[in-house]
Amino acid sequence: PLRELAPLISVLPVEGGLLGLSAILxxxxxxxxxxxxxxxxxxxxxxxxxxxxxxxxxx
Incomplete structure (x- = not known):
């Protein structure tokens, strides 16, 4: 699911914003x-x- 949601998630933070993804196998x-x-x-x-x-x- 995260791979498919990457385009949507990627537009949320501004330049320099942080990404945190946890509980990934x-x-x-x-x-x-x-x-x-x-x-x-x-x-x-x-x-x-x-x-x-x-x-x-x-x-």
């Missing part, structure tokens, strides 16, 4: 990052067990 983290990478500078993914947190800043 580790197996899906790369594809979620790919969906947001065009409009956000993403931080390294934080992983704990099978869960991830993805953060970044709007370009």
């Amino acid at each position: 580790a197996s899906q983290a790369e594809s979620v990052c790919d969906a947001f990478a065009e409009l956000f500078t993403l931080d390294p993914v934080v992983e704990k067990e099978e869960w991830c947190r993805i953060t970044g800043r709007k370009k």
Whole structure:
């Protein structure tokens, strides 16, 4: 669902605004990052067990 919602979510923060996505399955983290990478500078993914947190800043 987050991949499909990326275009909608991406218009909400202003330039320099923060993005925080949590409870992402580790197996899906790369594809979620790919969906947001065009409009956000993403931080390294934080992983704990099978869960991830993805953060970044709007370009």
